[in-house]
Amino acid sequence: MDTTSFTKKTIGGVVQIEPALTPPPIQHTQTAFTVKPKLDSGKTKTKKRDIPEGLWTKCPSCGTMIFDKELDENLKVCSKCQHHFPIGSRERIHSLVETCTFEEMDAEMTSVDILKFASYKTKLERDRKATMLNDAVVTGICKIGTHRVALGVMDFGFMGGSMGAVVGEKLTRLIERGTEGGWPVVIISTSGGARMQEGVFSLMQMAKTSAALAYHAQSRLPYISILTNNSYGGVMASYAALGDLILAEPAAMIGFAGPRVIKDTTHAELPPGFQTAEFLVEHGLIDATVPRKEMKEQLVRYLDYFAGGKKG
Numbered sequence: 001m002d003t004t005s006f007t008k009k010t011i012g013g014v015v016q017i018e019p020a021l022t023p024p025p026i027q028h029t030q031t032a033f034t035v036k037p038k039l040d041s042g043k044t045k046t047k048k049r050d051i052p053e054g055l056w057t058k059c060p061s062c063g064t065m066i067f068d069k070e071l072d073e074n075l076k077v078c079s080k081c082q083h084h085f086p087i088g089s090r091e092r093i094h095s096l097v098e099t100c101t102f103e104e105m106d107a108e109m110t111s112v113d114i115l116k117f118a119s120y121k122t123k124l125e126r127d128r129k130a131t132m133l134n135d136a137v138v139t140g141i142c143k144i145g146t147h148r149v150a151l152g153v154m155d156f157g158f159m160g161g162s163m164g165a166v167v168g169e170k171l172t173r174l175i176e177r178g179t180e181g182g183w184p185v186v187i188i189s190t191s192g193g194a195r196m197q198e199g200v201f202s203l204m205q206m207a208k209t210s211a212a213l214a215y216h217a218q219s220r221l222p223y224i225s226i227l228t229n230n231s232y233g234g235v236m237a238s239y240a241a242l243g244d245l246i247l248a249e250p251a252a253m254i255g256f257a258g259p260r261v262i263k264d265t266t267h268a269e270l271p272p273g274f275q276t277a278e279f280l281v282e283h284g285l286i287d288a289t290v291p292r293k294e295m296k297e298q299l300v301r302y303l304d305y306f307a308g309g310k311k312g
């Protein structure tokens with residue numbers, strides 16, 4: 001053992017390394033110094049990176065670069081052109097309800113892959129992680145102004161806000177709780193439609209939620225439906241279109257089938273502004289468009305009106 005380690009030291013180290021290493025590396029580093037200007041270009045790169053990455057968002061409507069913090073403070077609305085960016089359900093709830101009054105219902109309810117649909121479980125898992133939600137709607141009882149309200153808010157970030165059995169069941173329970181408590185129901189929709197991975201079970205939710213709203217209406221309680229960008233399909237063909245009052249965010253796209261499908265089916269030229277909230281106000285499907293920043297104030301006003309001056 002001792003001899004082998006001794007031979008290694010004498011043979012390998014001193015004789016070979018010394019002459020080989022000392023002179024050439026200096027020359028190499030000198031050549032490296034001549035290439036040093038690269039450092040400058042490196043600096044400018046990092047400067048460029050500092051600006052856009054994660055700090056700024058480009059408005060798709062007017063092209064303005066908006067500071068993310070400013071966008072958050074402005075409820076995700078472009079201060080230049082009033083473009084309404086998508087907003088998560090939690091942020092929206094925070095912008096509407098009185099502090100600490102939101103009591104969430106059925107937060108743990110999760111979808112079952114009943115049809116064993118290809119990659120459905122993986123997609124559910126992916127969106128659960130991305131949104132920190134268990135499905136595409138958050139429901140609960142809260143206070144808006146002085147009014148106790150049963151509030152449901154959909155989230156497009158979870159599988160495009162699609163309605164499966166969980167969305168339908170959570171909303172039905174919310175509406176029924178509203179009926180029992182004698183409270184108004186407010187549902188904020190954003191959805192691509194029924195969730196195809198749950199097939200007919202998704203479609204059944206249309207009838208179920210509509211029936212629950214019918215009982216709610218029988219008790220002479222108000223239901224306000226608020227439509228936000230991309231409200232389509234089975235959601236628009238059920239509870240989203242059944243409001244005593246139907247409001248929408250400006251420029252929101254609302255319909256059953258998308259414009260391309262309609263154009264291909266009817267072979268007709270579609271009128272300008274087709275399926276925008278403004279177009280639908282003109283044609284009587286929607287009662288009013290309300291900018292996001294005014295939504296809370298307007299909601300309180302409408303709830304006051306429905307309550308006939310009664311508070312709570």
Ligand SMILES: [Zn+2]
Nearest residue numbers: 059062078081
């Ligand atoms: Zn803009």
